[in-house]
Amino acid sequence: MDGPMTLSAKILAAHGVEDLTPGAFALARIDRVMLNDVSGAVSIREFEKMGASSVFDPERVACVVDHFWPAKDARSAALVARLRTFAERQGITDYWEVGATRDAGIEHAILAERGRIMPGDLLVGADSHTCTSGAFGAFATGMGSSDIAAAMALGEVWLKVPEVVEVEFTGSRGEHVTGKDLILAYIGQAGVDGANYAALEFCGEAVDELSLDGRLALCNMAVEAGAKTGMVAADETTLQWLAERVPEAEPVALAADPGAPYDRRASIDLDGMRPMVAAPSSPGNVHSIDELAGTVKIDQVYVGNCSNGTMTDLRQLAEVLRGNQVAPGVRLIVVPATQRIYREALQEGLIEVFLDAGAMMSAPTCGACFGGHTGILAAGEVAVTTTNRNFRGRMGDPESSVYLANAYVAGAAAVAGGLVDPADVLRPEPVR
Amino acid sequence: MTDAAITGRVVRIGDDVDTDVMLPGAYLNITDAQELGAHLLETYSDPEVGPRIESGDILVAGRNCGMGSSREHAPMAMIGRGVQAVIAVSFARIFQRNCINLGLLAIEQPEAAAALQDGDTVTIDTAAGSIVWDGGQGSLPPQPPFIQELLARGGIVEWARHRLAERA
Numbered sequence: 001m002d003g004p005m006t007l008s009a010k011i012l013a014a015h016g017v018e019d020l021t022p023g024a025f026a027l028a029r030i031d032r033v034m035l036n037d038v039s040g041a042v043s044i045r046e047f048e049k050m051g052a053s054s055v056f057d058p059e060r061v062a063c064v065v066d067h068f069w070p071a072k073d074a075r076s077a078a079l080v081a082r083l084r085t086f087a088e089r090q091g092i093t094d095y096w097e098v099g100a101t102r103d104a105g106i107e108h109a110i111l112a113e114r115g116r117i118m119p120g121d122l123l124v125g126a127d128s129h130t131c132t133s134g135a136f137g138a139f140a141t142g143m144g145s146s147d148i149a150a151a152m153a154l155g156e157v158w159l160k161v162p163e164v165v166e167v168e169f170t171g172s173r174g175e176h177v178t179g180k181d182l183i184l185a186y187i188g189q190a191g192v193d194g195a196n197y198a199a200l201e202f203c204g205e206a207v208d209e210l211s212l213d214g215r216l217a218l219c220n221m222a223v224e225a226g227a228k229t230g231m232v233a234a235d236e237t238t239l240q241w242l243a244e245r246v247p248e249a250e251p252v253a254l255a256a257d258p259g260a261p262y263d264r265r266a267s268i269d270l271d272g273m274r275p276m277v278a279a280p281s282s283p284g285n286v287h288s289i290d291e292l293a294g295t296v297k298i299d300q301v302y303v304g305n306c307s308n309g310t311m312t313d314l315r316q317l318a319e320v321l322r323g324n325q326v327a328p329g330v331r332l333i334v335v336p337a338t339q340r341i342y343r344e345a346l347q348e349g350l351i352e353v354f355l356d357a358g359a360m361m362s363a364p365t366c367g368a369c370f371g372g373h374t375g376i377l378a379a380g381e382v383a384v385t386t387t388n389r390n391f392r393g394r395m396g397d398p399e400s401s402v403y404l405a406n407a408y409v410a411g412a413a414a415v416a417g418g419l420v421d422p423a424d425v426l427r428p429e430p431v432r
Numbered sequence: 433m434t435d436a437a438i439t440g441r442v443v444r445i446g447d448d449v450d451t452d453v454m455l456p457g458a459y460l461n462i463t464d465a466q467e468l469g470a471h472l473l474e475t476y477s478d479p480e481v482g483p484r485i486e487s488g489d490i491l492v493a494g495r496n497c498g499m500g501s502s503r504e505h506a507p508m509a510m511i512g513r514g515v516q517a518v519i520a521v522s523f524a525r526i527f528q529r530n531c532i533n534l535g536l537l538a539i540e541q542p543e544a545a546a547a548l549q550d551g552d553t554v555t556i557d558t559a560a561g562s563i564v565w566d567g568g569q570g571s572l573p574p575q576p577p578f579i580q581e582l583l584a585r586g587g588i589v590e591w592a593r594h595r596l597a598e599r600a
Contacts, residue, residue, distance in 0.1 A: 025578040038460045042504055045463065050592040068461055075461040128502040128526060144504035144530035150592040158578065192448055193496035197525045226499065226524055282448065370501070371457035389500060391452045393475035 004257030006164045007231060008199040011139040015122045016156075022163040022263055031121040032060050033151045036107050036366075038067040039126030041079040042145035044086045047152055056155030058091040062116060064107035065097040067366045072373040098339060098364050105338025105364040108132035108306045112216065113338055115246030119234030119254040124151050129306050129388065131222045135215035136242075137234030137254045139199070142223060162199040162228045163263040166256075169204035171271030176422045178316070179214030180308055180386065180406040182206070183221040183230075184276035185268050188286025196226035198264070201256060206270050207232055212241040213312035217406075220307045221388045224283040275409050277384075277419065280401035281392040289409055292419045296403065300383040301326075301414040302395075303407050304335025304362070305369045308386035311341055311348075313407040318350040320411030320425055326358035327417030333375045335362045357414075371395050377402075384413040436559035438537075440490035440516045442552040445473070445481060447494035451527060453477075454498065454506040468505050469512030487514025490556070492548045494520065497538075498527020507531050517556055519563070521545045532579060535587035539563070543570050558583075 005013070009020050017026040033055075035043050040063060047055075055061045063083050068076030080097070087095040094116065096104035104110060108129055111117055119137035123130060126148035133140035143157070151157045169182055182202075187194075200222050202215075210218065215232045222230025232238075233255035242251050274288040303309075303317050314336065326332045334354050336342040342364065345351050351361060368375030369387040377383055377400035385395070390402035405413070408422035415425045452475070459471045473482035485491075491510065497520035498506060507530045510518065517537035531538035537556065547568050548554060554565040561572045575583065585591045 023576075025576050039502070039504070041463050042508075046589055049589045050596065052592070052596060073461065079461060079463075126502060128500065142502045142526060144502050144507075144526060144533060146504060146533040146588045147529060150533075150588050150595075153592055154595060158582070192499055193522065193524065196496065196522070223500075223526075226496065228525055370460070371452070372460065376458075389450075389452065391450045391500060392477060393456055394452050398475040398477075398479075 004259045006260040007256040008164045024161045032123045034062045034125035037065045040083045043149040046146045046149035052153035055152045062094040063087045066106045103339045109337035115249045131229045132220040134219040134231030141229045165264045166262040167266045169206040176408040178406045179217035181276045190225045192284040193226040200230040213310035278404040299381040300331045302385040307388040309337030316407040317411040318353045321357040324415045332359040332414040434559035437557040439555040450500035451506040455509045465508045465512030468509035472509040491518045499524040502526045533588035
């Protein structure tokens with residue numbers, strides 16, 4: 001193709017997509033397929049119905065047990081057994097089950113940590129938050145179980161070429177404003193279907209300056225605006241992060257060309273932006289912490305998961321909790337995204353800070369985020385979480401409610417027993 | 433009307449109905465469509481809607497139908513309950529893909545989605561490209577050739593089987 005190209009166009013073109021006109025249909029080659037215990041059980045059944053006998057490449061399929069893990073009941077255990085047996089029979093070595101395989105974790109986090117996504121890759125996963133991997137300058141998109149069954153069988157997927165939207169963040173991040181706040185601000189502006197079927201390319205100096213962890217948080221919620229994927233150009237930060245974890249890999253930086261033809265552009269000014277919170281019951285119901293501070297009394301705080309369970313998030317939480325106690329009547333559950341993150345947090349003394357404050361540690365699991373187990377809410381209960389969805393009944397009873405925020409805000413809420421500016425907890429008013 | 437026509441009673445749902453509400457996460461340890469069907473729209477804001485859905489009904493939704501989770505269990509629950517089609521002002525991407533892949537009719541027709549009321553009878557004729565209801569009618573959006581092929585095969589299972597055979 002002649003002329004400057006977007007990052008999305010470059011990746012799709014490199015995977016066999018010839019007509020890059022938005023709305024065109026194509027079959028695209030894929031670099032990797034991912035499935036989990038919940039989606040995978042259905043994928044495996046459909047894979048067998050297709051008459052497929054073997055996956056296209058056992059080294060390019062990842063099976064991750066994370067949703068109902070540790071199994072909450074016999075049925076969940078059966079799903080896990082099905083995935084484990086399938087991986088064994090197919091010779092799939094990228095099988096991760098916390099406690100059973102060394103240093104496992106939540107799907108999107110474990111793929112990142114193990115260097116299974118490289119800049120320029122095309123990844124499909126049977127989980128909507130597969131877009132998290134866009135943080136590496138990859139085209140990563142979530143699909144349903146049958147799509148993933150076909151992808152495993154064929155090594156290709158059918159795609160509708162998306163519109164490509166440039167989302168530029170101007171200005172600079174203020175105190176306690178993180179990758180989470182950038183994406184919440186975007187969803188608040190665009191709405192929950194503002195990016196339906198589009199690929200988002202996040203850019204601007206503030207994005208360049210974000211850590212890889214911050215970029216993971218940013219890309220994780222692209223789907224909450226309806227996007228097919230969200231991505232950040234692979235730069236020195238990306239290469240450095242990968243070099244520290246997978247020294248044998250040889251990733252190459254990748255970005256859109258200057259003057260690339262975007263179908264649409266969006267811009268968000270960070271100057272003066274405060275930490276953001278998505279109030280019930282939509283990730284698009286976004287307000288600044290100042291609007292919500294003091295308005296809500298809470299029962300639970302849940303920090304971690306695929307959206308914000310990185311070392312960066314845990315350090316933010318620890319900063320707020322150090323020397324503080326979780327408020328009476330509030331539960332704090334902390335979910336590191338992987339066992340390696342858990343271990344690093346332990347070595348850094350963060351886990352002790354959490355336990356001293358009164359928190360409960362959870363193993364890496366999708367757990368209560370999707371209303372599965374380990375932290376379900378009762379009718380009338382209110383939670384502040386760093387997860388990515390706050391739909392009606394998402395974390396339990398339909399009459400429970402969830403506020404989505406960054407780890408500083410969540411930690412401060414745990415200490416204060418309600419939504420407050422994290423600065424109030426970090427720098428309490430001097431007693432006169 | 434052609435042989436491809438289906439007729440059903442309308443059950444309306446609103447805008448931005450997410451797949452968590454369609455099929456709550458607690459039931460994702462179920463893989464059988466009929467069993468999932470028993471929980472269809474269980475946590476929807478109007479608790480009377482879910483139990484009212486009968487085999488043969490056609491769901492009519494507002495904007496962004498099926499936003500959120502990629503769980504195929506949501507359209508599986510609809511199929512298991514006997515829902516014949518979903519008509520919406522617009523669909524969220526993954527939900528629409530899942531419907532196409534499972535062979536569940538998901539029709540983006542804003543005019544029909546706005547006009548249809550609870551209890552109306554609607555006829556969708558995919559061969560004739562028409563949609564007809566009490567007091568109104570419209571045309572179905574044309575499907576791209578690739579989607580036509582997928583739908584003609586009844587969904588992605590048969591499509592993939594065919595594609596595997598082509599390669600063999």
